[in-house]
């Protein structure tokens with residue numbers, strides 16, 4: 509196994525006075541494609557924000573490439589949830605450009621290098637046709653592509669993608685995962701992608717990072733998506749049920765479906 513690109517060491521994050529992440533530790537090998545799973549409020553976004561240094565840690569640390577992440581360096585690209593996107597009348601090109609290093613200072617003019625970086629990021633996600641369109645006029649899926657271009661802009665080694673499939677129809681979901689996976693392979697990126705439905709990620713993921721009850725479990729799909737492993741993680745009986753080639757994680761008694769994925773061959 510290659511050396512860890514991303515490490516969480518006893519990471520603790522409080523939100524609203526609650527331990528959303530409670531002394532969580534894991535090592536993500538370089539080049540891994542990781543599905544980050546967990547129900548609503550499990551702490552997926554909080555984890556990403558902690559990795560980015562946007563959350564004050566109540567304990568522990570995050571290491572990138574074996575070192576504490578330094579401010580001002582950008583080995584981590586972040587694609588936020590689309591619901592946080594302020595669209596407005598910016599063109600697609602300018603929206604992507606706002607994520608350039610230095611753009612926070614409000615520079616009104618972009619040099620040749622900056623312009624070619626934005627053009628390259630748009631090309632990487634096949635979004636050149638969106639460059640001149642107002643973001644407000646774009647569909648959810650088109651906006652997602654611009655957000656992904658932003659995340660790629662500063663040549664990250666790690667990509668954190670927060671529910672990039674959220675506003676896509678089922679056919680587009682798998683296509684988007686395939687596209688991101690190919691991009692990651694070509695660039696040697698380590699990718700963490702949060703999702704409520706890992707069905708479209710099946711066959712692409714090297715690991716699942718499952719969050720519940722402030723804890724995290726990292727492993728292969730076969731290791732993590734089992735009744736035994738998830739019951740231990742939740743600290744309460746849950747059942748992993750396979751039906752029609754899909755896998756469902758249900759609460760005790762078969763009530764609420766926590767979420768589902770297509771995980772053919774996984775033992776329950």
Ligand SMILES: Nc1ncnc2c1ncn2[C@@H]1O[C@H](COP(=O)(O)OP(=O)(O)OP(=O)(O)O)[C@@H](O)[C@H]1O
Nearest residue numbers: 523524525528546547548549550551552553554555
């Ligand atoms: N600013 C905040 N103040 C107080 N509590 C917060 C704040 N932001 C998030 N939380 C709480 O922290 C918990 C974790 O939220 P987080 O957004 O990390 O979960 P998530 O797994 O990404 O959820 P979802 O799948 O619904 O997006 C939730 O209980 C949420 O209500």
